[in-house]
Amino acid sequence: MLAAKLNGWMRHIPVWAVWLVALLPVPALLYLAATGGLGREPIEALEHELGEIALKLLILGLCITPLRRFFGINLLRFRRALGLLAFTYVALHLLVWLVLDVQILSQIWADILKRPYITIGMAGFVLMIPLAVTSNNLSVRKLGPRWVKLHRLTYAAVLLAGVHFVMVRKGFQFEPLIYLAVIGLLIGLRFLPKQSRRVSKAVP
Amino acid sequence: MANRWKNTLTERDITPEAAYLDRRRFIGAGIGLGLMGLAGTARSETLEPNPWEDITQYNNFYEFGTGKDDPARNAHTLTTDPWTVRIDGLVDKPGEYAFEDIMNAMTVEERIYRFRCVEAWSMVIPWNGFELADLLAMAGVQSGAKYVAFETLYRPEEMPGQRFPVLKWPYVEGLRLDEAMHPLTIMATGIYGKDIPNQNGAPLRLVVPWKYGFKSIKSVVRITLTDTQPPTAWNTALGSEYGFYSNVNPQVDHPRWSQASERVIGGGLFARKQPTLMFNGYEEEVASLYAGMDLRENY
Numbered sequence: 001m002l003a004a005k006l007n008g009w010m011r012h013i014p015v016w017a018v019w020l021v022a023l024l025p026v027p028a029l030l031y032l033a034a035t036g037g038l039g040r041e042p043i044e045a046l047e048h049e050l051g052e053i054a055l056k057l058l059i060l061g062l063c064i065t066p067l068r069r070f071f072g073i074n075l076l077r078f079r080r081a082l083g084l085l086a087f088t089y090v091a092l093h094l095l096v097w098l099v100l101d102v103q104i105l106s107q108i109w110a111d112i113l114k115r116p117y118i119t120i121g122m123a124g125f126v127l128m129i130p131l132a133v134t135s136n137n138l139s140v141r142k143l144g145p146r147w148v149k150l151h152r153l154t155y156a157a158v159l160l161a162g163v164h165f166v167m168v169r170k171g172f173q174f175e176p177l178i179y180l181a182v183i184g185l186l187i188g189l190r191f192l193p194k195q196s197r198r199v200s201k202a203v204p
Numbered sequence: 205m206a207n208r209w210k211n212t213l214t215e216r217d218i219t220p221e222a223a224y225l226d227r228r229r230f231i232g233a234g235i236g237l238g239l240m241g242l243a244g245t246a247r248s249e250t251l252e253p254n255p256w257e258d259i260t261q262y263n264n265f266y267e268f269g270t271g272k273d274d275p276a277r278n279a280h281t282l283t284t285d286p287w288t289v290r291i292d293g294l295v296d297k298p299g300e301y302a303f304e305d306i307m308n309a310m311t312v313e314e315r316i317y318r319f320r321c322v323e324a325w326s327m328v329i330p331w332n333g334f335e336l337a338d339l340l341a342m343a344g345v346q347s348g349a350k351y352v353a354f355e356t357l358y359r360p361e362e363m364p365g366q367r368f369p370v371l372k373w374p375y376v377e378g379l380r381l382d383e384a385m386h387p388l389t390i391m392a393t394g395i396y397g398k399d400i401p402n403q404n405g406a407p408l409r410l411v412v413p414w415k416y417g418f419k420s421i422k423s424v425v426r427i428t429l430t431d432t433q434p435p436t437a438w439n440t441a442l443g444s445e446y447g448f449y450s451n452v453n454p455q456v457d458h459p460r461w462s463q464a465s466e467r468v469i470g471g472g473l474f475a476r477k478q479p480t481l482m483f484n485g486y487e488e489e490v491a492s493l494y495a496g497m498d499l500r501e502n503y
Contacts, residue, residue, distance in 0.1 A: 040262035
């Protein structure tokens with residue numbers, strides 16, 4: 001079976017390799033931004049690239065459970081890395097916004113309060129902080145079932161990130177709406193009743 | 205009617221690009237700073253034009269895609285010859301005006317203007333063009349006209365962005381007649397003495413330097429004199445964010461971002477923002493057009 005083969009093959013990929021590959025864009029983007037490779041206005045370009053990578057990683061993280069449930073593909077051992085990588089990119093995205101983009105300290109706080117898309121983006125980031133902090137075995141053990149509950153915040157955070165992306169763009173644009181639709185679909189899959197298996201058992 | 209407005213750099217009537225670049229270095233050495241210190245008004249301020257690459261590779265022209273580099277990449281497909289501008293509505297001589305005939309009748313001059321986008325970035329652009337007032341005079345504005353409506357070319361087979369409903373196509377814009385007749389308002393046909401590139405709105409585009417960039421409609425095919433305020437593309441799409449006037453105003457923020465400051469394109473990764481000027485630095489020239497108006501209401 002394809003899924004079993006894939007699972008067997010995936011077992012050979014160390015988690016650190018995922019980290020390494022997923023972090024490669026950081027030096028690449030910084031180099032491009034510094035040398036004109038990101039166009040005539042590198043600050044905004046860098047900010048947007050980092051944000052979009054973060055969103056992609058968040059969406060990949062949301063794919064893990066449905067892939068296992070519907071296709072039997074088990075990528076569970078990469079999920080923590082994906083989550084933490086997404087958090088890293090969100091933090092970098094935020095850092096570029098703070099240091100290179102807005103610059104003016106008084107305006108940062110005003111923007112967070114006054115600009116809905118920034119408020120929403122910021123809320124998404126804040127929700128991710130407890131998730132990142134508890135992304136270790138000790139927390140999983142200590143929190144027990146509460147850990148699972150806490151990490152449902154992921155759904156809210158990703159949804160906020162998707163809405164943030166839609167709000168940043170001017171006019172009616174497909175790209176951010178496609179992201180938002182994919183996020184909605186992936187979260188929606190969580191609400192599918194899990195009874196199908198039970199039903200098949202009950203009817204022999 | 206031509207040459208009704210001068211900026212300080214026009215003594216070099218047609219300046220080759222190399223001279224601009226030399227000037228750039230000159231100012232970079234700090235010698236220009238003393239001169240700038242003497243500047244009392246917007247008019248006498250020394251403006252340093254952005255290089256050709258900034259102006260022609262960082263564009264908003266959604267007819268060719270929503271990315272800043274999309275227009276430079278995609279606009280080569282646009283056919284600008286032949287080109288006619290239909291001038292109609294409340295004019296004495298309505299009709300199709302061929303671009304060559306317009307150019308033969310107009311006096312092209314150089315205008316170095318600040319260009320401030322509603323997205324809070326800016327450039328300084330050395331346009332070549334003629335006063336819109338001269339073009340309107342050619343068609344003969346009738347006494348009942350109060351507004352001027354503009355329309356961009358609609359040609360989806362050459363403008364791939366028009367296949368997506370980002371905005372309602374064709375792009376339309378409008379000015380009050382007194383804004384249109386103002387000596388600062390030009391139809392630009394060139395940049396740095398060269399023909400205006402497709403991505404900047406070839407073969408002719410409006411430039412209204414005291415308004416946000418989206419008012420300066422590109423690749424114009426129709427100009428209509430009306431007695432009622434015409435619809436404008438961004439106002440139709442999102443009226444709460446983009447008003448009919450859209451004058452540059454650091455005190456009235458866009459709902460989603462501050463308009464108090466702007467980033468000058470070309471400053472690189474560590475560029476500092478600079479404060480945005482009232483009416484984009486043309487307050488002295490245009491403030492009287494809006495005397496008594498609430499600029500927060502009429503954004």
